[in-house]
Amino acid sequence: MSDEKVNIELTKEEAxxxxxxxxxxxxxxxxxxxxxQEEQRVLWDIECILEKELSEPFQTDYQEIVKKAREVVRDERE
Structure with a gap:
């Protein structure tokens, strides 16, 4: 497997x-x-990477945090 990396930047809300x-x-x-199956493997890996980076999923008010993050990310409705 290649050691080349691709970095993607996300806002906290996007993550x-x-x-x-x-x-x-x-x-x-x-x-x-x-x-x-390798497509599924990549999605699992991304989920694991995000889990290591985010503390929010372990907070008691996580569902409220998700709701607020969605509001920030959501496109404006006309």
């Missing part, structure tokens, strides 16, 4: 929203969504 999504997505064992 929280992505972590929440990946958690729900990865719980569903519907493998038909994937062309091959």
């Amino acid at each position: 929280i929203v992505l972590f929440e999504f990946l958690g729900r997505f990865n719980e569903n064992e519907n493998l038909s969504r994937f062309e091959d």
